[in-house]
Each structure stands twice: as structure tokens, then as C-alpha cells.
Amino acid sequence: MNTSLPPVEAAPTGPDAPPPGAAPTAPAKVPMAELFITFLIIGATSFGGGVVAYLRNALVLQKGWLDEERFLSALEISQALPGLNATNMAIIVGDRLRGVVGSVVAFLGITLPGATLVMVLGVLYASNAKNPYVNAALIGVGAAAVGMLTAVTFQIGRKQFGKWIDVAIILVTVTLINYLHVSLIWVLLTVGPVAVFIYRPSQLEPPSVPPKQETVP
Amino acid sequence: MNLQENLTVLGVFSLLSVLAVGGGAAVLPETKALVVDTHHWLTDDQFRDIYGLGQVVPGPNMLMVMVIGYHVSGYFGALLAYLGFFVPAGLISWGASRIWDHFEGSPWRRSLQEGLAPLVVGLMAAGTISIARTAIDGATTVAIAIAVFLGVRFVKKVNPAIFVLGGGVVGFLTLS
Numbered sequence: 001m002n003t004s005l006p007p008v009e010a011a012p013t014g015p016d017a018p019p020p021g022a023a024p025t026a027p028a029k030v031p032m033a034e035l036f037i038t039f040l041i042i043g044a045t046s047f048g049g050g051v052v053a054y055l056r057n058a059l060v061l062q063k064g065w066l067d068e069e070r071f072l073s074a075l076e077i078s079q080a081l082p083g084l085n086a087t088n089m090a091i092i093v094g095d096r097l098r099g100v101v102g103s104v105v106a107f108l109g110i111t112l113p114g115a116t117l118v119m120v121l122g123v124l125y126a127s128n129a130k131n132p133y134v135n136a137a138l139i140g141v142g143a144a145a146v147g148m149l150t151a152v153t154f155q156i157g158r159k160q161f162g163k164w165i166d167v168a169i170i171l172v173t174v175t176l177i178n179y180l181h182v183s184l185i186w187v188l189l190t191v192g193p194v195a196v197f198i199y200r201p202s203q204l205e206p207p208s209v210p211p212k213q214e215t216v217p
Numbered sequence: 218m219n220l221q222e223n224l225t226v227l228g229v230f231s232l233l234s235v236l237a238v239g240g241g242a243a244v245l246p247e248t249k250a251l252v253v254d255t256h257h258w259l260t261d262d263q264f265r266d267i268y269g270l271g272q273v274v275p276g277p278n279m280l281m282v283m284v285i286g287y288h289v290s291g292y293f294g295a296l297l298a299y300l301g302f303f304v305p306a307g308l309i310s311w312g313a314s315r316i317w318d319h320f321e322g323s324p325w326r327r328s329l330q331e332g333l334a335p336l337v338v339g340l341m342a343a344g345t346i347s348i349a350r351t352a353i354d355g356a357t358t359v360a361i362a363i364a365v366f367l368g369v370r371f372v373k374k375v376n377p378a379i380f381v382l383g384g385g386v387v388g389f390l391t392l393s
Contacts, residue, residue, distance in 0.1 A: 043276040047378035051277070077314050079337070080329055082237045083306025086277040091307045092314040103311060111303065114276025115283060119295060121270045122284030129263070133393045140361055140388015141269035142352035144381045147365030148272070149242055149345040151377075154370065157338035166335035173339025177246050178346045184236050184247040191339075192238075196332035201324035204331065 030065055030097045032105055038063060039090055039109030051086040055093075065097055086110055169195050219290075225256065226286050226294050230301030233282075237306055239337030241279035245344035248282075258289050265351040272381050277303075357391050 038058055046054040052075065060071050074096070078088035087107055094106030128134045160166035173191055176182040229251050237244040245268075252258050259267065267288075271281025279302060286298025320326055353359060361384045368380045 045275060047275055047376055047381075073317070074314065076326075076330065077310055077317050079239075080333060081306070081310050081313055082235050083303070083310055084237065084240050084277045084279060087303050087307055088310040091311050095311055095314060103307075107303070107307060111276060111280065111299075114274045114280045115299060117274040118270060118280045118283055119287070119292075121274065122267065122281075122287050122295075125266065125270060125284070126288065129266075133389060135266070136391075136393035137385040137389040138266040138269045139352070139354075139358065139392055141272060141381060141385040142265045142348070143358035143361040143388065144365040144384020145269060145272045146345060146349045146352050146358075147362040147367075147384070148369050148377055148381055149341070149348065150362070151366050151369035153242070153338060153341040153345055156341065157335075160335045160338045163335075166338070169335035170339035170342060173336055174343045174346065177340070177343040181250075183250075184244065184340075187340075188236065188238055188336075191336055192333065195336050196325075196328050199328045199331040201328055204324065204327055 030063075030102075032098060032102070035094065035098060035102055036105045036109045039094075039106045040112060043086075043110035044113035046086070052089075055086075055089055059093060066093065070096070165198060169198075222290050223294065223297055226289050227297045227301045229256065230282055230286070230298045231305045234302050234305040235309065237279075237302075238333065239340045241277070242344035243337060243340030244279075246347040249347055252285055258285060261351050263288070265348070268348060269352075269385075273378065273385065275378070357388070361387055 042051070042054050042058055056071060059065050060068060066074070074089055074092045075085070077092060078085045081088065087110060090106040090110040091103040094103035096102075098105070125134065125138075154161070157166075157170070160170065169191065173187060176187050176191070177184065233244050233248055233251070236247060249264055253261055253264050267281050267284045270284060271278055274280060280299075282298040282302045283295040286294035286296070288294070290297075349362070353362060365380045365384055368375065368383075369377045
């Protein structure tokens with residue numbers, strides 16, 4: 001039985017399809033199988049919060065499915081809205097490339113490797129929870145995670161840690177959550193609007209467009 | 218297990234999903250509060266251990282919610298935690314991505330980004346502190362955390378997962 005090719009591959013554009021890396025103005029329909037495999041590979045190889053770099057590398061540089069601008073606009077949405085960047089990006093990019101089914105396929109691809117592995121480890125952990133070696137190794141991993149999260153927080157916040165108003169927002173958020181134990185929902189509903197108001201459009205510096213010196217001729 | 222418990226798992230992780238502005242670390246303190254303090258599904262130490270498991274697997278870093286669901290009601294609980302944590306936020310992003318371009322010219326788009334950025338960093342810092350409270354206990358854990366921090370921050374060529382696994386090996390050799 002060698003007739004089980006995914007039907008999407010048999011799209012009549014086959015022979016006329018543009019060569020890889022052709023002008024992104026007329027993107028060819030991305031085959032579902034390739035969409036799945038690409039996100040599966042990202043899901044199996046990205047670690048430690050660095051998933052954005054992996055996504056950009058695969059989607060923009062290697063596959064050319066998105067240009068830089070469309071990638072950044074998807075990232076902007078992923079970051080401003082709830083959820084993890086990795087899964088939100090998979091859903092948005094999948095939708096832009098192949099609609100609703102594409103977003104489901106991309107989402108399953110990026111989560112499947114980690115989900116399988118974490119379940120294997122989780123089941124092993126549940127049956128070895130009292131094993132002193134397992135506990136010692138996990139205490140080490142937990143401590144390492146603290147170091148990694150600290151590094152990632154500094155990396156992501158490098159711009160914010162240099163502005164006093166942002167440092168104030170960071171300190172207020174940490175105090176409310178870690179020391180006053182205010183529920184996250186109230187922190188989001190109070191600090192969020194205040195922070196956006198602080199940066200209301202009239203307070204923003206003009207965007208950094210290159211100055212156009214269009215003087216009257 | 219029983220229906221009530223399964224619905225609670227789905228509800229808790231769906232709530233966390235829509236609250237997860239800024240990603241996984243941002244929602245950690247709330248996850249811990251709900252899972253350990255409110256519902257008593259895990260002890261403090263189990264939560265730390267399961268969080269650790271999540272750090273050594275690839276992909277989105279909150280897949281460990283599945284292991285929490287598994288502890289409550291087996292494989293079905295794991296599935297509910299997975300769907301609960303990823304689908305609601307995913308639907309919001311999906312919907313937003315379809316209408317986002319209509320706001321192309323709105324100056325509030327930039328206000329939203331600039332204003333939320335420090336809030337997200339604050340939430341990440343809060344998540345780090347919350348994990349540190351259970352994970353940092355004694356000189357060895359302090360040393361591991363500092364070493365991994367320096368490694369991730371300054372040795373760019375090495376995958377961060379290597380440092381995290383290294384922490385596990387050091388723990389295994391020195392703490393058992």
C-alpha cells in the first residue's frame with residue numbers, strides 16, 4: 001500500500017510550485033505533514049524558554065513561511081495575550097498558514113514530544129516518590145531551575161530594569177504577589193490598566209521612524 | 218475518578234490559562250497557591266519536584282500541569298489539565314490574531330506592549346521567587362542556582378537544558 005500519501009500533497013500546484021526560498025509574496029500552500037513535522041521538531045528541541053529563537057529560525061529563516069514582519073506581529077499577539085508564547089505562536093502561525101486545522105496540527109506538533117516525555121517521567125516519579133536518589137536529583141533540578149529562571153527574567157527584562165518607572169511596576173507586582181499574596185487576577189486587573197495608562201499614547205515617544213527630510217522643494 | 222474532581226481540574230487549569238499573561242513563569246505562584254494550598258493536590262515538595270520534571274523536558278515549559286492532573290485523577294486528569302491549560306489561552310490568541318490587524322494603526326497597541334512589558338517581567342520575577350522558596354534550602358542548592366544562573370547568562374553557546382540537567386546530576390551526587 002503506497003497510496004497513503006496525504007491528499008494535500010497532491011495539490012495540482014506540484015510542478016508549478018515555486019522553488020524553495022522564492023518570493024514570499026505568493027506563498028505556496030504548506031503541506032499539513034510538513035507543518036506538523038516542523039512544529040514537532042521545534043517541540044522536541046527547544047528548551048528553557050528560548051522557544052522564540054527556535055521558532056524564528058525554523059519558520060522565517062529555514063522554511064520562509066513567514067517574513068520577519070509577520071513573525072513579529074504573531075509574536076506581539078502571543079506576548080500580549082494569556083498563554084505560553086510557544087503554543088500561542090503555534091496556533092497563530094498554523095492558522096495563518098492552513099486555517100483552523102493548521103493551528104490544531106501545529107499545536108499538537110509543538111506539545112507532543114514534551115507531553116509524552118513529561119508523562120513518562122511523571123508516572124515514573126509517582127512510583128518512585130520516596131526514592132532518595134530521585135529526590136536528590138530533583139532537588140538539584142529545582143535549584144537549577146531557579147538559576148535559569150533568574151537568568152531568563154534578567155534577559156527578557158534587560159530594557160525594563162534600566163527604567164525607574166518599569167522597576168517600580170516590577171517591584172509593586174512582586175510585592176503584591178509574593179509578600180501580600182494578592183491573587184493574580186487582581187494584580188492583572190489593577191497593575192495592568194495602570195501600567196498601560198502610564199504608557200498611554202500621548203506619553204509615548206514617537207516611534208523610531210527614520211527622519212524624513214521632506215522639505216518643500 | 219469522580220466527576221466533581223475532574224471538573225475541578227479542568228476549571229483550575231482553564232482559569233490559570235486565561236491568567237497566564239506573560240507565560241508560564243508568570244502564573245507559577247498562582248498555580249502553586251491553587252494546587253498546594255487551596256486544593257491540597259500536592260505537597261510543597263511534590264510541587265517543586267514536578268516543576269523540576271517540567272524543566273528537563275523540551276517544548277512549552279508548563280507541560281508539567283499534566284503530571285499534576287495525573288496525580289489528581291490519572292491519565293484522564295492529565296488530559297484535562299493539558300486541554301484546560303492550553304486551549305482557552307490558545308482560543309483567545311487565535312481569535313485575536315484574526316482581528317489584530319484591524320488595529321494596525323492604533324497607538325494603543327504600543328501602549329499595551331510597553332505597559333505590559335514591566336508587568337510581565339514582574340510576574341516572572343514573582344514566579345522565580347515562589348519556586349525559590351521551596352527549591353532553595355541549604356548551601357548546595359544556593360551553589361547550584363548561582364552556577365546555573367551564571368552559565369545561562371554568560372555561556373551562550375550551551376543549551377540551557379544542559380545546565381538544568383547538570384543541576385540534577387550535582388544534586389544526585391551530593392544530596393542523596
